[in-house]
Amino acid sequence: MGKQYAFYPGCTLHTTGVEFGVSTELVCQALGLEMVEIPDWNCCGASSAHSMDHTLFLALPARNLAKAQQVGLDDLAIPCAACYSRLAAADVALREDGAFRAQMEDVLGFGYEGRVRPRSLLDVFANDLTKQVLRAEVVNPLKGLKAVSYYGCLLIRPPKYTGRWDDPEHPQSMDAMVELMGGEAVPWSYGVDCCGGSLTLNRSDVVVHLVDKLVEGAREAGAEAMVTACPMCMANVDGRQKYRGGSPIPRKPKPQYETMPIFYFTELMALAYGLPFQKVLGKHLVDPRPLLGRLGLA
Amino acid sequence: MEPNLGFVEQVSDLSHQNVRRCYYCLRCTAGCPAAYAMEITPAQILKMVQLGQKGTLLRSSAIWLCIGCETCGTRCPNEIHAGAVIDALRQIAIAEKVPAGEKTVLKLHEAFLDSIRLWGRMHELTMLMQYKLTSLDLLSDLDMGLDMFVKGKIHPLPERIRGMGEIKRLFKAKD
Numbered sequence: 001m002g003k004q005y006a007f008y009p010g011c012t013l014h015t016t017g018v019e020f021g022v023s024t025e026l027v028c029q030a031l032g033l034e035m036v037e038i039p040d041w042n043c044c045g046a047s048s049a050h051s052m053d054h055t056l057f058l059a060l061p062a063r064n065l066a067k068a069q070q071v072g073l074d075d076l077a078i079p080c081a082a083c084y085s086r087l088a089a090a091d092v093a094l095r096e097d098g099a100f101r102a103q104m105e106d107v108l109g110f111g112y113e114g115r116v117r118p119r120s121l122l123d124v125f126a127n128d129l130t131k132q133v134l135r136a137e138v139v140n141p142l143k144g145l146k147a148v149s150y151y152g153c154l155l156i157r158p159p160k161y162t163g164r165w166d167d168p169e170h171p172q173s174m175d176a177m178v179e180l181m182g183g184e185a186v187p188w189s190y191g192v193d194c195c196g197g198s199l200t201l202n203r204s205d206v207v208v209h210l211v212d213k214l215v216e217g218a219r220e221a222g223a224e225a226m227v228t229a230c231p232m233c234m235a236n237v238d239g240r241q242k243y244r245g246g247s248p249i250p251r252k253p254k255p256q257y258e259t260m261p262i263f264y265f266t267e268l269m270a271l272a273y274g275l276p277f278q279k280v281l282g283k284h285l286v287d288p289r290p291l292l293g294r295l296g297l298a
Numbered sequence: 299m300e301p302n303l304g305f306v307e308q309v310s311d312l313s314h315q316n317v318r319r320c321y322y323c324l325r326c327t328a329g330c331p332a333a334y335a336m337e338i339t340p341a342q343i344l345k346m347v348q349l350g351q352k353g354t355l356l357r358s359s360a361i362w363l364c365i366g367c368e369t370c371g372t373r374c375p376n377e378i379h380a381g382a383v384i385d386a387l388r389q390i391a392i393a394e395k396v397p398a399g400e401k402t403v404l405k406l407h408e409a410f411l412d413s414i415r416l417w418g419r420m421h422e423l424t425m426l427m428q429y430k431l432t433s434l435d436l437l438s439d440l441d442m443g444l445d446m447f448v449k450g451k452i453h454p455l456p457e458r459i460r461g462m463g464e465i466k467r468l469f470k471a472k473d
Contacts, residue, residue, distance in 0.1 A: 043418065104471075
């Protein structure tokens with residue numbers, strides 16, 4: 001039996017981020033990591049709670065930390081970058097703000113122990129497992145796959161929540177993972193830039209503008225794919241890249257546009273580990289299978 | 299415009315940020331992905347909070363365009379998280395019933411929180427339906443939504459968590 005972690009899936013892992021969910025499960029199994037889902041978890045509040053109310057911003061994820069404490073494991077692994085950031089923020093608030101802690105302990109009927117550490121799943125893979133262990137499972141090295149690592153925002157920012165397990169301006173852990181899987185991590189300038197987040201539904205002009213910069217930046221750097229750890233980044237880059245910018249609604253596709261596939265880092269691991277994953281690849285809005293087929297990887 | 303001298307205090311308290319420390323180095327604006335679309339940029343927002351320009355700020359579109367990417371907060375030499383300051387401005391605008399400068403942005407946040415209030419988790423389909431109906435933005439993204447639905451990425455039925463009593467109490471606990 002490998003190491004056990006408490007696990008917070010978040011709302012998207014089985015829905016819009018199903019590729020992340022399926023690949024995470026397969027990869028953890030292959031690496032012998034047991035993920036124990038925390039009981040009756042709730043939404044972390046995502047981009048909306050903090051916009052509307054400061055207490056709610058921290059209180060919604062605080063309930064999940066209370067639930068995680070019941071599991072009895074110290075490390076709480078969280079795949080989604082945004083969920084991770086919210087739970088990390090709540091943990092800082094519970095630790096440092098006595099009044100907030102007392103309020104939450106009262107409302108939720110628990111005693112904060114400060115034992116549970118919210119961690120990004122990427123951090124868990126990159127820092128709890130050795131390179132040898134991560135490489136040992138590779139049966140299908142991602143030879144010829146040139147990918148830029150797109151860290152985005154909340155995976156590594158702000159450092160007062162993330163605790164600097166990777167550099168907030170020049171992170172490297174996803175690049176290292178791409179290389180360990182046999183791919184080529186392409187350096188580029190936009191790895192920590194924002195995709196536009198939840199503006200995608202109401203100011204899609206902003207999101208198209210930002211996604212265009214990202215995809216063109218990746219292309220200029222010589223990449224054929226992007227890698228992410230965030231379902232929001234995925235939805236925006238995967239869903240918005242083929243559309244024209246500006247204000248017209250409904251948005252029209254660009255003429256003769258060459259698409260850029262984007263993967264969750266766990267998908268690349270599942271592919272390299274030869275896990276039964278082909279079916280889920282078709283759920284992307286930009287189908288990555290032609291690229292993988294051309295490279296002989298799927 | 300008449301300055302509101304207590305405003306910087308109010309915003310600093312609510313945001314847990316010391317807005318007075320801003321010396322206008324512009325790093326927040328330089329790194330902001332949405333600044334190009336804002337009529338008042340993040341550094342200007344901080345300066346205007348210092349100068350008590352409450353009305354202009356609360357009515358602005360800019361305060362609704364912050365994506366919360368935390369680039370500003372990570373780079374600020376004075377450790378001011380402009381995003382948290384902007385969140386506080388939104389909250390004051392909501393509390394004082396100032397019409398949102400980007401109405402659809404507020405409608406989305408409301409639909410999102412209502413989903414949590416109702417189910418404990420976010421359910422895309424019902425959340426999007428509420429958003430579409432309240433924002434009257436009925437036509438955009440139907441193709442993308444349908445594509446995701448067909449691929450099974452948007453579930454038709456929501457699931458409710460058991461601890462709804464706790465969720466209710468958390469909503470009551472808000473300021």
